[in-house]
Each structure stands twice: as C-alpha cells, then as structure tokens.
Amino acid sequence: MKTLPSLPSTWLVGRKTRIRPLETRDVPLLKRFRLVIEPQATAYIVQTSRGRDIGALSLLVNGPQAAIALGFVDRSRFKDGSAADALRVMSAGAMRYLPLERIEALVVASRRDVVQAYQRAGFKREGTLREVVRLRGAYRDAVMLSRLRNA
Amino acid sequence: MHKVELRGGPDGVRLERAAKKHLGALREGFNSGAAAASTRWHLPRPFSTGVFDPSAVRRFVLIRNDRVIGTCRLCEPLFSGVELAIAIFDPSERGRGAGTFAVEKLCEIAFRELKTHRVELGVYTDNYAAVRVYEKCGFKREAVFRRFIHHDGKWRDLEWMSILRREWRAPRASANGGRR
Numbered sequence: 621m622k623t624l625p626s627l628p629s630t631w632l633v634g635r636k637t638r639i640r641p642l643e644t645r646d647v648p649l650l651k652r653f654r655l656v657i658e659p660q661a662t663a664y665i666v667q668t669s670r671g672r673d674i675g676a677l678s679l680l681v682n683g684p685q686a687a688i689a690l691g692f693v694d695r696s697r698f699k700d701g702s703a704a705d706a707l708r709v710m711s712a713g714a715m716r717y718l719p720l721e722r723i724e725a726l727v728v729a730s731r732r733d734v735v736q737a738y739q740r741a742g743f744k745r746e747g748t749l750r751e752v753v754r755l756r757g758a759y760r761d762a763v764m765l766s767r768l769r770n771a
Numbered sequence: 772m773h774k775v776e777l778r779g780g781p782d783g784v785r786l787e788r789a790a791k792k793h794l795g796a797l798r799e800g801f802n803s804g805a806a807a808a809s810t811r812w813h814l815p816r817p818f819s820t821g822v823f824d825p826s827a828v829r830r831f832v833l834i835r836n837d838r839v840i841g842t843c844r845l846c847e848p849l850f851s852g853v854e855l856a857i858a859i860f861d862p863s864e865r866g867r868g869a870g871t872f873a874v875e876k877l878c879e880i881a882f883r884e885l886k887t888h889r890v891e892l893g894v895y896t897d898n899y900a901a902v903r904v905y906e907k908c909g910f911k912r913e914a915v916f917r918r919f920i921h922h923d924g925k926w927r928d929l930e931w932m933s934i935l936r937r938e939w940r941a942p943r944a945s946a947n948g949g950r951r
Contacts, residue, residue, distance in 0.1 A: 684921070721926060722918050726850075747914020751889055751935055752851040759851065759888060764914050764931075 634709035636702050638667045639677060650676050655691030666692075666706045674702065677710050684721040686714060690734075698733040707741035711767050721769050728753055729761040738765045773883045780872035782835065789830035789842065796839035797832065800860030806841075808923075809898045810858045828853065829880060833873055840864045843873045845881055845890075852889030852933070853881050865900065874908045875942065882939050891933040893919075902930060910934045 632639040642650075642663040650663060653676040657663050661680035665673050675692035688711060690703060697703050711723045727734050729748055739745065743765035751759035777786040789797070800806070824830070826847045833841035841859035848854045855877050859865055881890045894901045896915060906912075910932040918926035 685919075721921075724916075744917070746916055747912075747931065749850055749891075749913050749931065750911075750933060754851070762850075764916065766917060768918055 632709045632713045634705040636669060636705040637674075637709065638669060638671075639664045639706060639710055639713070640667060641665075646673075649673055653691040653693055655689060657689075661687075661689075664710065666690075666702070668702070675706070677706060679710065679714055681714075681718060681720070684719060686718070686720050686723045688714075688723055688725050690725075690737075695733065698731075698737045701740070703734070703737035704740035707738060707743070711741065711743075715767075715769060722766055724764060724766040726753070726762045726764055728755065729763050735763050735765065741767075743767045775876060775879045775883060777831075777876060780835075781868035784833060784835045784840075784869045784872055786831045786843070786873060786876055787834055789832050789844075793832045793839055793842075797842055800839065800841070800858075803860055805860050805862055806858040809895060809901065810856070824856075828885065829877075831873070831877075833857075833859065833869055835864065835869065840869060841873070843877055845877055845885065848889075848891055849893070850891060852887045852891055853885060855881070855890050855892040870901070870904050871907060874904060878908060878934060878939060879942065882936055882941075888936045889933055891931065893929045893931050895922075896928045896930045902932075905932050908934070909938055909940060911938070 642665060646665055649665060650657065655676045655678060657678045658680050661678040664677040666675040666677055667673055674694065674697055675690065678689045680687040688707065690707060692698065692703065714720055714723060725738055725743060727738060744767070746764045746766055749762050749764055751761060753760045753762045779785070824844060824846055827844040828847065829845045831843050832839050833843060840861050841857065841864070843857035845853045845855055855874065857870060857873055859870055878890055881887050892905065892910070894905065911934065912930060912932050914931045916929045916931060919929040920927050
C-alpha cells in the first residue's frame, strides 16, 4: 500500500540545534516563543544541542509550496547561527520528506538579523513587499525569501 | 460613496459590472485560449463557480462596441490590500489602450470606493506588454517569486507589483473623459 508523504515526525539534528515535533505539553512554550501559528500549520520546537528549548518553528504546507516561520525568545539566537542552523535543517528535512518545489518566508523588513539568518540558511531574497504586514497599527514592509528544490 | 465613472475609454471602451448576461461571452473568451498563456486562469473553470472567481470583491467586463473583449476584477489579496487581475481575450484588441484604461479605473475603484491602502498583482515575468501597462499606471516592481506557479507543464516565475495609496495619482475629472 502506498502511503502519502508526510511531515517528519522524527527529530531533525543540525550542527547547533535540534528540532523535535510538538507535544501537547509544549503548548505554553509556543506562547512564550511568540510565534503565530496558522491553524493548518505544523509546529516544531527548536532545542540547543544540549537539549534546552529555545524557540519554535512552523511549517505551513500548501501543495507543492510551503511557508516557514521561526520564533525565538532570545534575539541573539538570530545572530549566533542557531536560527540559520534550525532553518537549514528544517527546510532540508521538509524538502526531503515532502514533494515541495519551494519553501518561502515573509519577514518584517526592519528585522535585519532575521533576514540574514534566512539568507545564511540558503534562502534567497526575492524582493521587498511594501506595506503588507500590519504591526502595532501601521503597515510595515516585508521581505520575501525562498528556497527552491534544485538550487 | 464616490462613484467611479466606468465609461470613457479609448475608442469607445468601457467597463461594466459583470452580470449573468456576460457569462456566455466570458466563457467563450476564456475557452478561446487567447489569454491562457499570460493569465493564471489558464485552466477550464469548474462548473460550480463558472467563469466568476468566488473570491472577487468587484468583477467587471471590458466592452468595446457592445462586444465583450475582456474581463477584470479586484479580489482578496495574497498579502495586503486588494489584488487586481485582468485578461483581454482578443489578441487584436491588445496594445490599443483598453488594458491601461481598465487598470486605471480599477485603481480608482480600489482607492476611492474600497478605500484600500494598496493594490497588488502578479504577472508572468515574460509578459512585457502587461508589465509596461502596469508601470505606466504607477505600479512598482517588488519581487520576483521564483517557480511560483505551475503553468503548462513547467514552473514559472511571477513578478509581483504593487501601487500604494500615496503613490496613486487621482485622475482629474476632465473633458476628455478621464483620459490622460
């Protein structure tokens, strides 16, 4: 019997971080990691190699495309390579397990550290969408980043 | 509410709110395949929704001399504001200003009637004529989404363009019917 491809339910291990599937007891963590997770998305918890929970990841799959998002409490995690490592491992894992053509991310343009973390993880900057994200009562620009299957 | 004048295009072109009586002409237009290479509406529409996009907030047909030559609409956006889409069916009607007229009118409707802050659209990167029309109407290129749409057996890039309220130049009511 053929089974449909599904998201990885195993741990994904990178050089600096590990990614584990979400469990029910992790729900308070998600709130702390300030990640907005769409109802259809799958959430993961990011750990350091030593097993400390530091952030959350979400992957929203829509046919051959997927959107990825990342939330950390500690902003320095975007600079020290943890964020890039988690994104690289997660997107590579998703590409391996799912027939995805493209994984994209929309990042608020003023968060340079976040954009750079995505770029270090192999995402390419496609452009800046003007006034598309509503934050604290004003429209902000957002950067579209993507990673393709054969690139 | 401010009502936007839908008449007064070049050579008798006008917009009309899409209605049941246009269904036949629209279906024929899409089925002719003339717009298939350049629009995302290249697939036959399912019978349930017909030729009308259910997510559209405003639908229009483009008419010249009582003949439907194309269609355009404003719909729910992919990102923010409203999204614009247009298709002209008859190749001989292209390059005659009908598209420019429709895009200008749609922007006016979006900013004046719908009071949005942004109009966005996607266009295939090799559709130079359309990109030129949008740039003439004040749209700016924002991003090229790589391999964004599967169309005719291959993945295609999509140029994403937008115009913001503050960039939009409201047409002055004038004797030449709103043409610039």
